[in-house]
Amino acid sequence: MVIDDRLRSDLDAPRKQRHTAKWIIDRLLDEHDGAGVVSYWMVREYVATRRRETRVEVGREPANAFIPQEHLPGREAEVDFGDVAIRLRGELVTCALFSLRLSYSGKAVHRVSASAGQEAFFEGHVHAFNVLGGVPTGKIRYDNLKAAVASVIGFSRQRVEADRWTAVRSHYGIEAF
Template identity: 65%
Template sequence: MRKALDSAWPEPRKPLPPRPSALDPYKAVIDGIQRADLDAPRKQRHTVTRIFHRLIEEHGADVSYSMFRRYVADRKPQIAVEAGKAPVEAFIPQTHPPGMEAEVDFGDVAVRLAGELVSW
């Protein structure tokens, strides 16, 4: 109650620690398969489904396919960047204070001004 009276804004929430996942014990295996696929010919690379079936058959994993697919989709580009096989993508947000920059398109304009055709 005291905090609510002292400030109209609530305190920011504390970040929660990451929860363990059923996929955690198998992440190293999945990453290893994906790293090996970087040097394999295109036709010999594993599909996501094939990696999932190998995980179940060879390691007895009991994980959902959607959780597995999400992990592979997030991790695949990271592994390629770590191996130097893909460019690092960066996003640089741009901020422009109001009135500090303007965008202008230059071109020829013809206007009828006081009944006379004027171009500039």
């Protein structure tokens, strides 16, 4: 409580006038007879932690918060389809790489094709589903969906899917995201 009060008073104090761990331990020993009860290292660790927490509590600093992602087994996957440069017979060649990765396990299936056409995109899906033994039951997130898009509506994120992609997606029960 005493240390917290000092740290709160430091919020408005000039930088050079703020309490250090050494200053706090000296004042505790002098004012509250803390000899043998607290050590410098205990106070130092407490001050290091509470200094930031105090700034967060009064709104002077944002809290470090994160939301852990939870993925159920076999539910979600992510697909990326794009260019990859490979060396073929000593020559650098650009090919298309299809990659499907399951969100829960991180297991991934990759397939390299000579072109980035719709056929390669669809073959990548069929190959991945065969290797994995099924289709994810939830959503599949797509990073690059050019092979499945017929047109983009204005400047929005809305897309008109190609008829062939709609047929493949419907056949496998894919919920694209």
